Amino acid sequence: MKSIYISLIAIAFFTLSCNSNTHSVKKSQFTEEQLSKYETAYFASGCFWCVEAIFESVKGVKEVVSGYAGGKAETANYQLVSAGRTDHAEAVKVYYDPKVVSYETLVKVFFVSHDPTTLNRQGPDAGRQYRSAIFYKNDSEKKTVDTYIAQLKKEQVFSGTITTEIAKYTAFYDAEDYHQDYELRNPNNPYIKGVSVPRLKRFQKKFPQLLKKDAH
Template identity: 65%
Template sequence: MRPKHLLLLFFVSLIGTSCQSHGKENKKAVIAGSEPQPIVVGADMAQQDLESYETAYFASGCFWCVEAIFESVKGVQEVISGYSGGTEENPTYEQVGRGLTSHAEAVKVYYDPEVISFTALVQVFFGSHDPTTLNRQGPDRGPQYRSVAFYKDENERKIIAAYIAALQEQNVYQGEPITTEVIAFEKFYDAEDYHQDYEKKHPKNSYITNVSIPRLNRFKKNFPDYLKEQGH
């Protein structure tokens, strides 16, 4: 039996369950047809209320999916979709989505460390996507959808590195190399307002129903102890 605190067993069920391609055209239409708008923090948390929480940054494919996953985790107060890991200033969704920048779609996670640790968030990150598919998550392909674990200090870097080492030691991915980038966090750009809480606002969107929701449900099945109580 693998160490329970590493929560490695759930990975077995995730291997080979790639997202379906239905709805990819729908996501492309958003890239082509939506105008950038200023970011507005989610209705449940005012900006000043978030300043007392810790932050963590991850990229693992379409941020519509990733935002919904982290928002389902207890101790997480707010998740913002955006762009990070590149050098261009003020990137837009059209630029990032078309691979015209060096940024990845990413999320900024505000969390309460007294409820959930950074180590647990790293477990959530690896447990909710396939880190062996280089520059790809399901139907989304390109470096803008690459897997990235950002660290803000040496302690966070060590936590990420130790977890990757544990995954490799346990041969969770059956010999497949982990391609996740582990890089120092530099800057995060909020995505346009229409991307925030996208899954909640557009539950009937074909990309959401065929890609995002199945990915979220797989995560919930494997991490029941990490989920918020109903209504929270």
């Protein structure tokens, strides 16, 4: 009986994980000229399907792209990353209007929308590719992150130790087309229904003031 139970758990775990086969869908893109008018920020906090959907619901965010950061260009592909065979994290590139939403607010969104105390794990997804990480571009961003983490520790917001990796941004590699806007385009996927949507809804319920009017 135990072996059967374990097998059932394994099947459920695989079904509800970010590492699953998907069909190819091309994402509609803004032009480079349109996006060049906005600032960018880089975050990783588990499966990028979830993270992309959360940041795209935030007022002032123009676009969010799923991708890979922290590793080398030649290893930036889903098969290698999802298997834990690179040093990449599943990450997102956030294009935002600083006149509407600040970098500090995006950092806040990052921390309140996942558990930064679970080392190399988020929900059902385990491995360094699912680590909590912020890739800062300059000293100003790093200072903002360090200050906010110090505040979280002082206020004892989390019972565990914050394990978020704070690393200098080097490069971001867009994920394959079918990963973009994945939650929106695949609402019936078991992982989306069981993990991504509940995570998004928890965030939206806590911070309705940060949401776009049309956030789902």
